[in-house]
């Protein structure tokens with residue numbers, strides 16, 4: 001099913017993002033966990049695409065399992081290290097596997113490289129990938145959005161323009177970068193709507209696992225951390241379970257507030273963990 005068929009006005013979507021494990025054993029474990037994830041009836045499950053090498057083929061394998069289990073799969077695809085010809089081959093592979101939705105991204109530079117380098121005969125921006133996917137007329141297309149702007153963009157407004165461009169090019173869904181202050185998401189959603197964007201806009205939620213982890217993610221992605229969250233996480237010290245519970249509690253409060261604001265959907269960055277999925281699903285479905 002294409003993502004455009006999943007949205008029903010007044011019923012927020014619940015979607016889950018997973019990453020492909022590196023090892024065959026990890027992939028098998030995740031496949032087994034998908035059976036449990038199915039019980040929470042997400043509208044779709046998306047699987048990220050590695051910066052280069054390693055896990056890339058596992059994205060397709062995990063997506064195929066999601067589909068076999070009767071759920072809607074969305075495969076992420078990036079411009080990193082792919083020529084246009086390779087992108088065409090990958091699209092054919094995804095189509096042959098029955099994958100109907102693609103999250104089209106530029107991608108982050110592979111580890112060790114500080115800046116994104118467009119590959120020879122490849123794409124520089126996600127918008128170009130979106131146009132290429134659109135030509136095949138076979139996939140529902142999602143794109144990434146940034147409530148606090150993108151780390152490389154000269155300003156929030158410039159980046160907003162680039163997100164609008166992705167929708168005009170054919171993206172049928174925007175999924176936000178994670179954020180920890182709902183006011184950023186709500187302002188961004190309002191700005192997109194004011195600019196005439198009508199596609200669904202999902203709120204990306206990442207439950208923090210520890211003070212160190214969330215600080216690292218926020219620095220990397222240019223996301224502000226509320227001091228109260230950081231202080232609560234720091235109080236947990238080395239107690240990993242307490243910190244994860246604290247991060248999840250904060251995320252649940254964010255979601256309750258977002259649902260009251262009538263968001264189109266909650267996209268959970270689950271980091272392959274079942275616990276946040278089990279906690280968030282009933283909240284979105286209530």
Ligand code: FAD
Pocket residue numbers: 047048049050051076077078103104105106107108124125126127143144145150151152153158159162166175176177178204
């Ligand atoms: P773009 O939309 O191309 O934007 C990249 C930068 O270029 C921005 O600063 C933008 O303002 C600028 N820009 C865009 N268009 C133009 C233009 N026409 N002219 C000039 N400047 C322009 N990364 C992965 O490697 N794998 C994943 O699976 C993955 N999944 C993600 C899922 C979501 C929901 C999100 C929010 C991010 C994900 N990322 C993933 C991270 C993403 O690849 C990075 O944030 C990356 O730096 C930007 O990707 P993009 O698709 O937003 O790029």
